[in-house]
Amino acid sequence: MAYTLEFGELAQYTGMFARGAALTIGLTAVATALGVTLGVGGAAARESRSRALRTIVAAYVEAIRNTPFIIQLFFVFFGLPALGVRLDEYSASIIAMTLNLGAYATEIVRAGVAAVPRGHVEAAASLAMTPAQIYRHVVLPQALAKVFPALVSQIVIVMLGSAVVSQISVPDLTYAASYIQSRNFRSFETYLVITVSYLGLAIAVRAVLKAAGRRFFARGAR
Numbered sequence: 001m002a003y004t005l006e007f008g009e010l011a012q013y014t015g016m017f018a019r020g021a022a023l024t025i026g027l028t029a030v031a032t033a034l035g036v037t038l039g040v041g042g043a044a045a046r047e048s049r050s051r052a053l054r055t056i057v058a059a060y061v062e063a064i065r066n067t068p069f070i071i072q073l074f075f076v077f078f079g080l081p082a083l084g085v086r087l088d089e090y091s092a093s094i095i096a097m098t099l100n101l102g103a104y105a106t107e108i109v110r111a112g113v114a115a116v117p118r119g120h121v122e123a124a125a126s127l128a129m130t131p132a133q134i135y136r137h138v139v140l141p142q143a144l145a146k147v148f149p150a151l152v153s154q155i156v157i158v159m160l161g162s163a164v165v166s167q168i169s170v171p172d173l174t175y176a177a178s179y180i181q182s183r184n185f186r187s188f189e190t191y192l193v194i195t196v197s198y199l200g201l202a203i204a205v206r207a208v209l210k211a212a213g214r215r216f217f218a219r220g221a222r
Helices: 008-046 051-065 069-083 089-115 118-126 131-168 173-184 187-221
Strands: none
Touching (some): 008 131, 008 187, 051 089, 069 089, 089 131, 118 131, 131 173, 173 187
């Protein structure tokens, strides 16, 4: 049986596609800022002298890395209300995405910290810099430069994984696809457009972040 492609029926939903894509990018941007910050703090905690702090962060990282993102999202949105913490779907999505990215970013940044030459740290210490100053001005810039490509890849993975936020009624790109195909029953065309859209977003986000990274680290080198 021949199947005739009909993309014309999707034209009326262009605005919905665009709003879904914009929301996906918006969630990713906020989660990236918060998640990378959390990852930097987590990496510092993993290298601290406090055994309790190291244990807590290690447990957090293992819990996130060994459970599905959709379960983490459901725990935040459906589980926390049992403890009296009620969040709207947008806040729950950002928190879940942030926690997920933060755990992976912790280990990525930690690997970068471990790759910083010990001599650089010792040289900074000889200049009477405090441990906090050494970490901020010597260790962290070098560590981020070394692991930036890995961070970019993880950010893209989190963006693609954010498709599951549609399960808690966040009107992202995947939610738009589900809504549209339920109205026009053109599933193949609808999900083909969504597939291409996610591919385009992933390529664009990766390109933008890499360009920003080159400018930032080149300026830091000067």
